[in-house]
Amino acid sequence: EVQLVESGGGLVQPGGSLGLSCAASGFTFSTEVMHWVRQAPGKGLEWVASIVDREQSTNYGRSVQGRFRISRDNTRDMLYLQMNSLKLEDTAVYYCAKDCQYNSGSTLSCAYRGQGTQVTVSS
Secondary structure, rough: EEEEEEOOEEEEEEOOEEEEEEEEEOOHHOOOOOEEEEEEEOOOEEEEEOOOOOOEEEEOOOOOOOOOOEEOOOOOOOOEEEEEEHHHHHEEEEEEEEEEEOOOOOOOEEEEOOOOEEEEEEO
């Protein structure tokens, strides 16, 4: 059974930093592309960042490029997201996810997601 468990969310002021972690189990983590996605109140899922299996090449959404950094530890089956220079609009529930794709109409869906961790950016 695929399990993804996020941790590390919280309340942070604008301009601050926060680190998220995701513990993965139930599948061969090192061979999977992993994603961080987020959902703000009243909005759909938004793709944040991805990291490709062993090559560890990364991609970022335009809104977080240059501020967030995704990484992974394949020896511990862990996924990470370091978030810097946080903005009010980064407030959302953040999910660790796999098997994500855009459906018709550009709706993002992921076959597997964790329970999510709340990140609130507020002064």
